[in-house]
Amino acid sequence: MIPAPLIEALRQARHMVVFTGAGVSAESGIPTFRDSLTGLWARFDATSLATPEAFQADPALVWGWYEWRRMKVLQAQPxxxxxxxxxxxxxxxxLTLVSQNVDDLHERAGSTEVVHLHGSLHQPRCCKCGESPKQPLDMPNEPEGGRRLQPPSCTICSGLLRPGVVWFGENLPAAALSAALQAAETCDLLISVGTSGMVYPAAEIPGLAWRAGAVIVHVNPLPHRQHREREYTLAGPAGEQLPALVAQAFGDR
Structure with missing residues (x-):
């Protein structure tokens, strides 16, 4: 049962923030960083491939892994x-949608103006000039296990294209982070969905909203440990809990 005060808070909300993490994409079959890698990638730790140093040392290896990930995303459905x-x-x-995910499933589901804190698999950029290709890249055609792929060259300066995601050791995009923080400080209700709350500085966003007076809702298969005033937990898959929440709050509209 969803608590009646939470239902009422949803109905009264004027500005809602939905903050999503890898758990949402995982329900579409997209592997997370915590999942074991397969094929060529089985001998690697995902965190060791997601760094500027790894790309500099072996661009084809890192680009091939990210193209394998992009293939998985393109095959998945919202x-x-x-x-x-x-x-x-x-x-x-x-509603402000802030996502830590680098896929486009929110957009394909109909959401617009998604704030991507960690960049996007579909927007590579040049290592030298920083520009992104004007035309989208072709869908990768790879075997299940993945393989090494040489990164394309920039059409402007001939530099190598790199995945358009935020790697370990890099700062979050300033504009996206600013938009997320401003939304958290001004919303009256925030729903945190499928996020571990362990990746900073993004993990600070629900707490920032709570300190500003917002109602906080955690949707996660594992119950949230903290239970403060104005804080609720809906334990279960996001694909079950969110539709139920919408139906109970707005089903009569």
Whole structure:
């Protein structure tokens, strides 16, 4: 049962923030960093490939891994949680969607103006000039296990293209981080979905919203440890909990 005060808070919300993590994409079958790698990648730790140093040492290895990940994303479909977030945006006056995910499943589910804190697999950029290709890259055609792939060259300066994601040791995009923090400080309700709360500085966003007076909702298969005033936990898959939340709060509209 979803608590009645939470349902009422949803109905009264004027500005809602939905903050998503890898758990949402995992329900569409996209491997997370915690999942074991397969094929060529089985002998690697994912965190060792997601660094500027790894790309500098072996661009083909890192680019091939990210193209394998992008292939997985392109084969996946938005799940019920993605669709429920799109429906929430129709029901509240203002919704800001902040995601730590680097896929495009939110957009394919109908969400617009997603704040991507960790960049995107679909927006590579040049290592030298920083520009992104004007045309989208072709869908990778790789075997299941993946393989090494030489990165394309920039059409402007001939530098190597790199994945358009935030690697370990890099700062979050300033504009995206600023937008996320401003939304957290001004919202009256924040729903945190499928995130471990361990990756900083993004993990600070729910706490920032709570300190500013917002109602906080954690949607995760594992119960959230903290239970403060104005804080709720919905334990279970996002694809089940979010549609139920939307139905109970707005099903009569």
């Amino acid at each position: 799940n019920a949680a993605h669709l429920a977030i799109t429906e929430l945006a129709r029901q509240v006056p203002r």
